[in-house]
Amino acid sequence: MTERSEEIKRHAPVVTRPDEGGLTTVVPLAPPRRLVDVTVDGEPVRVPEGSAILAACSGTPTLCYGDTLTPKNACRVCVVEVTGSRTLVPACSRRVEPGMEITTDSERVRHSRRLVLELLGSSTDLSTTPGAAEWSEEYGAWPERFGPRGEPSTDRDARHPGAHEATDGATAATVAQPAKVDNDLYVRDYGKCILCYKCVDACGEQWQNTFAIGVAGRGFDARISTEHAAPLPDSACVYCGNCIEVCPTGALSFKSEYDMRAAGTWDESRQTETTTICTYCGVGCNVTLHVQDNEIVKVGSPHDNPVTHGNLCVKGRFGFQHVQNRG
Numbered sequence: 001m002t003e004r005s006e007e008i009k010r011h012a013p014v015v016t017r018p019d020e021g022g023l024t025t026v027v028p029l030a031p032p033r034r035l036v037d038v039t040v041d042g043e044p045v046r047v048p049e050g051s052a053i054l055a056a057c058s059g060t061p062t063l064c065y066g067d068t069l070t071p072k073n074a075c076r077v078c079v080v081e082v083t084g085s086r087t088l089v090p091a092c093s094r095r096v097e098p099g100m101e102i103t104t105d106s107e108r109v110r111h112s113r114r115l116v117l118e119l120l121g122s123s124t125d126l127s128t129t130p131g132a133a134e135w136s137e138e139y140g141a142w143p144e145r146f147g148p149r150g151e152p153s154t155d156r157d158a159r160h161p162g163a164h165e166a167t168d169g170a171t172a173a174t175v176a177q178p179a180k181v182d183n184d185l186y187v188r189d190y191g192k193c194i195l196c197y198k199c200v201d202a203c204g205e206q207w208q209n210t211f212a213i214g215v216a217g218r219g220f221d222a223r224i225s226t227e228h229a230a231p232l233p234d235s236a237c238v239y240c241g242n243c244i245e246v247c248p249t250g251a252l253s254f255k256s257e258y259d260m261r262a263a264g265t266w267d268e269s270r271q272t273e274t275t276t277i278c279t280y281c282g283v284g285c286n287v288t289l290h291v292q293d294n295e296i297v298k299v300g301s302p303h304d305n306p307v308t309h310g311n312l313c314v315k316g317r318f319g320f321q322h323v324q325n326r327g
Contacts, residue, residue, distance in 0.1 A: 033049050051095065086188065129249040245301065
């Protein structure tokens, strides 16, 4: 047993097992977590200490939550009512406490979710957001009450903080704009962006550390952008596509998916998913191939994989065309 193995064994719970050579392998285990008793809608629930409320509330809607990212509390769709709390709390980030009483479907919660979905629906294209239509129906959201959407903008990237134009109030402000198709790998359709910041976190310090994108502008003019709104090929982007992996609305998508949706041929009911190992290098990243009509249409990665945690490089994410080159 190596000195490192001895050190691990002294300081952490472990299991030991013999390998094929008869040597002992030390496998460190995570320390056990105490269970916490809480009440959710009148029913007792036990969850590990330190868990977010979301872990105890199955079925709670959420848009900005990502299981591989630190919660940003941006969308506010997952808010719940906690006894003793002055305000509604985000279930994605508030930690459970012993004896906590949580209500997920009170009128106060439903009113909040309804208003959030109405505001998002009035300004953003949610047509490719999973669950949005069902949630809007469940909570009675009616975005049309804010009036018809205004005309799409062609100059959102040129707007400066403070340079707001007065509106006549007859139409609902919208983030609608032409999709940015400036490369052959993926498309940025920011008319579907809800500013959840997940792509910024994935590109930045939480995963890729490329910092190719950030938030520009203020208020309603806030938007995801490259530095000085440069085209993607001229930016710091390394085309890992990890921003696509975490985008909850389809604002970021594979070029193949974008083209198929435009042609009306995209059909997820006809697609299969197969997880395999990327063959480009020896790291061992898992890739999930989405196949329709015997063609790979996009590539993802399992979020629970200990190697990738849902992340890939440009080769793993986009380097699948050679598989389909049957010429």
